[in-house]
Amino acid sequence: MRLAWDTEELRSPETLVVTSPDFADGGPIPRIHAGVRLGGQELSPALAWSGVPSGTAELLLVIEDPDAPMATPYIHGLALIEPSVVALAQGALSAAHPGGAGGVRLLRSSSGRGWIGMAPPKGHGPHRYVFQLFALAEPLSIGSKGGVEEAQPRKVLAAAGPVLARGRIDGVYQRP
Numbered sequence: 001m002r003l004a005w006d007t008e009e010l011r012s013p014e015t016l017v018v019t020s021p022d023f024a025d026g027g028p029i030p031r032i033h034a035g036v037r038l039g040g041q042e043l044s045p046a047l048a049w050s051g052v053p054s055g056t057a058e059l060l061l062v063i064e065d066p067d068a069p070m071a072t073p074y075i076h077g078l079a080l081i082e083p084s085v086v087a088l089a090q091g092a093l094s095a096a097h098p099g100g101a102g103g104v105r106l107l108r109s110s111s112g113r114g115w116i117g118m119a120p121p122k123g124h125g126p127h128r129y130v131f132q133l134f135a136l137a138e139p140l141s142i143g144s145k146g147g148v149e150e151a152q153p154r155k156v157l158a159a160a161g162p163v164l165a166r167g168r169i170d171g172v173y174q175r176p
Helices: 153-159
Strands: 017-019 047-050 058-065 074-081 104-106 127-136 163-173
Touching: 047 127, 074 153
Parallel strands: 017 163
Antiparallel strands: 017 047, 058 074, 058 127, 074 104, 127 163
């Protein structure tokens, strides 16, 4: 499966450091972040980052599940973030109740807007969730009706760039 991370348009030096107080890189993501139907609270994990270069117009956050049984990774969240923002509180990517997400524009994900809680198919094993942050040199612009806020996620990714820096943190979740 091809992540946003692997596309030519989004390549750059990996100088952003992305962390989460909710899970370690490569470690398990707590159930609280899963979908409600799996016993979670559908809260996006808290994230923090450093190393945003000067000249960054905005940050693009892309959260993908490359293990979803689909032709392309499932996008669990997509957001544009002002470069002065250095962290997101737990739940900040919720479309219904943004948790102090000033400076954040929630975009369309694979099946909604904002964070879509983890919900891998029963018996499908562990899924990786890749939280990718890209420092864009220019504001993202899409000329179609509704602009970037209404664009399909893959169109947003195709329009992003040039990228000054990038970073990521990966977590794992398995349906109980």
